[in-house]
Amino acid sequence: MHRPQQLLFALTFTAMTAVSSSIWAAGFENIIVSTEKDADTTQDSFAPDTPKIFVSAELTEDVPAGSTVNIAWISVDSALTKPNSGWPVGTYKIEFSVDGKPMESVGFAVK
Template sequence: MRCPQLLFTLAVTALTAVSSGVWAAGFENIIVSAETDADTTQDSFAKDTPKIFVSAELTEEVPSGSKVNISWIAVDTGGAAPPNYKIDEVNLDITSMINHVNSAMTKPNNGWPVGTYKIEFSVNGKPMESVGFTVK
């Protein structure tokens, strides 16, 4: 069931690239931004931000054959949604050709509810990383 105030369009793509070298543990270079393909991360967004993007590089902790889950969670939106409400999620099957994942959330019709949010990355059902942001 979805909270009517939080109807989002989830746009997800997994970029493919040939992996090279050995990676460090976990997800690396997690970038949250109002722009696609950004080089720096943002920790705060305006209510009228059209779209929020997240990207991350996969590491050796995410081998080929893994199932990656990216969850968008409204931690505290002052009653617009229940605490720690999972807005949406995407599940990706990782192949040897994938070393980077992207996801994006589109602004709801009435704007983003003010509050705190997080994006969680899980591998094969195990939480691995999370990154938070706020909407002001």
């Protein structure tokens, strides 16, 4: 019996870089972005003073065992500058890739 693997990542703001691609496919499901580590529901916006933002996702059977999974936290539109504390106001996305190929993404905002 196949049991979905779950990924969990937290990010405190340090720096973000952008990578773009137009290739999107299956591979991840039940993606949740939240201030809670084990949240059941996703949030689409956060306050600038949010200390941590967590993301979790389940791998689908489309992802072969032994694959390299990467998660990129990307500033889409935030007039990004390195703040002393907190998140710059703007929009962001989290991009999931497998073996270097983008598979899924989810967006959120800091307001």
